Amino acid sequence: MTVIKADMRVLQAKLWYAQRISAMILGLCVAIHLLIIFYAIRGGVTAQEILGRTRGNIGFAVFYEIFVLACFVHAPIGMANILEENFPKNRFLKLVPWALALLIIFIGSVAVVSLFSGGQV
Amino acid sequence: MKVIFDLLFTLNRYNHRMTTNNLRVQVWRGTSNGEFIEYLVPRNANQTVLDVVTYIQRKLDPSLSYRFACRVGMCGSCAMTVNGLARWTCRTHVSQIVDGDALQIAPLNNLPVIKDLATDMREFFNKWKGAVGFFKGDRSRHDNFAMVPPASKERELANAGIECIGCGVCYASCEVVEARPDYLGPAALNRAWTLINDVRDIQQAERMNAVAGDAGCHACHTQGSCTERCPKKLEPTAGIAGLKKLVARAAVRGSKWGKL
Numbered sequence: 331m332t333v334i335k336a337d338m339r340v341l342q343a344k345l346w347y348a349q350r351i352s353a354m355i356l357g358l359c360v361a362i363h364l365l366i367i368f369y370a371i372r373g374g375v376t377a378q379e380i381l382g383r384t385r386g387n388i389g390f391a392v393f394y395e396i397f398v399l400a401c402f403v404h405a406p407i408g409m410a411n412i413l414e415e416n417f418p419k420n421r422f423l424k425l426v427p428w429a430l431a432l433l434i435i436f437i438g439s440v441a442v443v444s445l446f447s448g449g450q451v
Numbered sequence: 452m453k454v455i456f457d458l459l460f461t462l463n464r465y466n467h468r469m470t471t472n473n474l475r476v477q478v479w480r481g482t483s484n485g486e487f488i489e490y491l492v493p494r495n496a497n498q499t500v501l502d503v504v505t506y507i508q509r510k511l512d513p514s515l516s517y518r519f520a521c522r523v524g525m526c527g528s529c530a531m532t533v534n535g536l537a538r539w540t541c542r543t544h545v546s547q548i549v550d551g552d553a554l555q556i557a558p559l560n561n562l563p564v565i566k567d568l569a570t571d572m573r574e575f576f577n578k579w580k581g582a583v584g585f586f587k588g589d590r591s592r593h594d595n596f597a598m599v600p601p602a603s604k605e606r607e608l609a610n611a612g613i614e615c616i617g618c619g620v621c622y623a624s625c626e627v628v629e630a631r632p633d634y635l636g637p638a639a640l641n642r643a644w645t646l647i648n649d650v651r652d653i654q655q656a657e658r659m660n661a662v663a664g665d666a667g668c669h670a671c672h673t674q675g676s677c678t679e680r681c682p683k684k685l686e687p688t689a690g691i692a693g694l695k696k697l698v699a700r701a702a703v704r705g706s707k708w709g710k711l
Binding site: 334336338339340341342343344346347350411414415416 | 627633660661663665666669698699703
């Protein structure tokens with residue numbers, strides 16, 4: 331039986347906590363996101379109409395950035411657990427969740443900025 | 452009178468039918484390298500799986516190794532894998548689980564096999580110790596009894612998991628133990644949760660630290676096999692969920708026993 335160091339155990343407990351809190355935020359965000367889609371899509375919708383509504387709208391920008399941040403916290407922790415449980419220990423595998431985190435925050439934030447600026451970055 | 456005769460006749464016919472059948476019993480022989488050997492065992496009414504194993508050892512092959520003690524579901528020593536699932540064999544009736552006449556009996560999963568049906572349970576119990584699954588109080592024989600109101604929330608939570616007999620069925624059924632051999636497992640965590648709710652115990656901070664993280668409660672997938680298979684109908688999954696919340700909060704915000 332290998333014993334994991336105390337500070338590692340505490341870190342893992344904190345990560346678990348972060349993942350659960352971010353899951354709550356994500357659940358809420360997904361629900362709001364879907365409701366907005368259902369509302370907006372009545373009678374068809376185009377990219378122009380969407381950008382017309384989101385351009386310069388700080389409320390939309392803040393909401394979607396929160397969404398992105400929750401994904402940024404939630405997904406890499408889950409992926410790290412999956413990798414840990416299904417693959418042999420490997421230094422490279424520890425980098426994969428970090429890469430995913432950076433990808434999510436980068437792509438997500440670019441999308442939010444584009445919505446706010448109306449596609450004119 | 453006729454009713455009684457009818458009943459006796461039916462019972463007699465039932466018993467007769469049972470005893471004329473044989474069970475084809477495949478039993479694991481060897482260590483982790485081994486094979487299933489088939490034995491023919493006469494079928495009886497109210498026969499338990501432990502009765503079957505005992506019959507084989509006493510009448511057919513005295514070299515068969517297995518473990519049992521109380522035969523009444525108290526000691527937790529006779530658990531085996533029966534037809535693919537971990538069960539306590541002394542309280543499992545053959546008639547409850549056999550479809551046709553085939554029975555397959557193997558040692559518990561997730562534990563090293565010593566020989567035949569006997570597993571080495573040292574790691575299982577070492578993990579109880581690793582989860583600080585033992586009581587330590589601060590009163591001596593000169594002090595008064597501790598007063599724990601039976602209806603208090605802590606006492607009720609402790610009661611929920613206190614009847615564990617340490618049979619290892621949950622541990623053998625747990626997919627996380629299978630994937631992560633250093634995971635403490637449902638029995639040790641159930642014990643830790645029971646003691647967390649023991650208001651007399653004085654090693655709560657140490658216990659929370661021991662069960663935190665990915666070798667402890669936070670690795671549980673909440674799949675519930677332990678709860679489904681527990682012969683005492685305990686719910687380790689619920690206890691582990693309690694530990695997850697308590698310990699993660701203690702790591703982030705602190706608890707009444709301090710911050711982790």
